[in-house]
Amino acid sequence: MMKHELEKQLEELEKKGIDRRNFFKLLAAAGILTTFGTEKVKAFSSNAKGKIVIIGGGAAGISMAARLLSWLDEPDITLIDPSDRQFYQPGFTLIASGVYQPDEVWKNQEDCMPKGVKWIKDSVAGVDPVWNQITTVNNGKIPYDFLVLTPGLQINWEKVEGITHDTLGVGNANSIYDFEGAQKTWKALQEFAKTGGRGLYTDTYTKHKCGGAPKKICLLTDDYTRKQDTRDKVKLDYFTASHELYDIPYFTKRLLEIYDERNIPINLNVRLKGVDTATKQAHFEKIEKKGDEKIVTPFVKDYDFLHFTPPMSAPDFVRESGLGWTEGKLAAEAWVMVDKNTLVHQKYSNIVSLGDVAGIPTSKTSAAIRKQVPIAAKNLISLMEGKEPAEKYNGYAACPIVTDYGHVLLCEFDYDKNPDISFPFTMIDTSKEQWLAWLLKVYMLKPMYFYGMLNGYA
Numbered sequence: 001m002m003k004h005e006l007e008k009q010l011e012e013l014e015k016k017g018i019d020r021r022n023f024f025k026l027l028a029a030a031g032i033l034t035t036f037g038t039e040k041v042k043a044f045s046s047n048a049k050g051k052i053v054i055i056g057g058g059a060a061g062i063s064m065a066a067r068l069l070s071w072l073d074e075p076d077i078t079l080i081d082p083s084d085r086q087f088y089q090p091g092f093t094l095i096a097s098g099v100y101q102p103d104e105v106w107k108n109q110e111d112c113m114p115k116g117v118k119w120i121k122d123s124v125a126g127v128d129p130v131w132n133q134i135t136t137v138n139n140g141k142i143p144y145d146f147l148v149l150t151p152g153l154q155i156n157w158e159k160v161e162g163i164t165h166d167t168l169g170v171g172n173a174n175s176i177y178d179f180e181g182a183q184k185t186w187k188a189l190q191e192f193a194k195t196g197g198r199g200l201y202t203d204t205y206t207k208h209k210c211g212g213a214p215k216k217i218c219l220l221t222d223d224y225t226r227k228q229d230t231r232d233k234v235k236l237d238y239f240t241a242s243h244e245l246y247d248i249p250y251f252t253k254r255l256l257e258i259y260d261e262r263n264i265p266i267n268l269n270v271r272l273k274g275v276d277t278a279t280k281q282a283h284f285e286k287i288e289k290k291g292d293e294k295i296v297t298p299f300v301k302d303y304d305f306l307h308f309t310p311p312m313s314a315p316d317f318v319r320e321s322g323l324g325w326t327e328g329k330l331a332a333e334a335w336v337m338v339d340k341n342t343l344v345h346q347k348y349s350n351i352v353s354l355g356d357v358a359g360i361p362t363s364k365t366s367a368a369i370r371k372q373v374p375i376a377a378k379n380l381i382s383l384m385e386g387k388e389p390a391e392k393y394n395g396y397a398a399c400p401i402v403t404d405y406g407h408v409l410l411c412e413f414d415y416d417k418n419p420d421i422s423f424p425f426t427m428i429d430t431s432k433e434q435w436l437a438w439l440l441k442v443y444m445l446k447p448m449y450f451y452g453m454l455n456g457y458a
């Protein structure tokens, strides 16, 4: 639907005095356009030995396998994952807004698996970190010397009363946190823009992948209805379980202005409790604190279109295997208990964990994983060599918040919630939405993912 936009925008770029070939060269030089310009990272090698098992072959697991293959002289790597397909999940938002076709966001897992990795197509049911072995569903027990824990996260649809994975789309209750769900959302959104009515958008109270995604689909609905000339027929409301819309101050200011300019009220401290898909009613709880007292006020809203974010947690086997945090903010969802700098498990020093499952205080995005992989891989090799892990991750994550068809607020930040902007975006005002960032998001990040990151490129 929007492919021709690239051409239009490159013309704009030229008008602004930046030659389009140089623009792409600039991105390549910065390592942003990995596929077109950078080389495989081979500046380091080790003859460390040991059987490495990787649980989960998504963004983090496949990238780790590729990186370890390139850095180890004699790699012995087994990867366990049941999936037939590798999804570029950031593309789900763009399917739900008609920018991508569904077939553009996935490839056969077989084609993504790095050569030299032993792939066991199975699910892990448990880990015994004392005896260093894994229990699989169909292949019995598998021993390891070193473990890379990257099974992503578990979506707990049922924690929204009235919802299961199978009900997605029923009663116009939609979610882009699922491949089919994103396709249903696009259909429903187009219909909603025609019929008009009340649209409700929610995030959730647990840590969730891409904290920006619920905001993106809300803002894209707004812009889509403007483009259809039906914005005055819809009323949009955003509900967040948090006490603020976004917690990175450098970007929050502009985001709040955008919601205000677009006339989308923000409701704070509100959790979606359940959905009655038959009557199209969303059941909420407003949770406020007065001193030590927690005041819960239930309320119900009618809707015509609902986009909700389901609660998420570490997969059950992580909790059951005693690998998750048992105290602190990350304990309730059992995110893996790793050191936030080294990504090494706090209790078992032959385990590293990264990606969505890792219990670290940053955003769960593939952009973050791109920075975590070299740190986790080098530290794992140090452990294999009997050395202390020395590489440190600063919490870098990026969340490109699509604010309309043509602009993205490119939020890049670190553990301290300070902006951590990548070149060449340091040359523009990143506290505001930019169309250069839209080009990056729509045209470059996907090839970077499939051809760059998953192949062990920087």
Ligand SMILES: Cc1cc2nc3c(=O)[nH]c(=O)nc-3n(C[C@H](O)[C@H](O)[C@H](O)COP(=O)(O)OP(=O)(O)OC[C@H]3O[C@@H](n4cnc5c(N)ncnc54)[C@H](O)[C@@H]3O)c2cc1C
Residues within 6 Å of the ligand: 055, 056, 057, 058, 059, 060, 061, 080, 081, 082, 083, 088, 089, 090, 091, 092, 093, 122, 123, 124, 125, 150, 151, 152, 153, 176, 177, 178, 209, 210, 213, 315, 317, 354, 355, 356, 357, 364, 365, 366, 367, 368, 369, 398, 399, 400
């Ligand atoms: C709607 C949406 C929008 C997003 N937008 C962005 C964005 O704009 N920018 C960005 O950077 N990120 C974005 N993300 C987040 C990004 O996609 C994730 O952070 C990233 O995919 C996580 O990678 P992972 O390897 O940790 O998990 P995944 O990629 O989910 O992979 C987990 C793998 O583990 C396997 N697995 C699961 N359980 C088991 C088991 N028991 N045994 C063996 N294998 C198992 C699965 O089959 C899967 O292959 C978005 C995500 C969504 C859903």
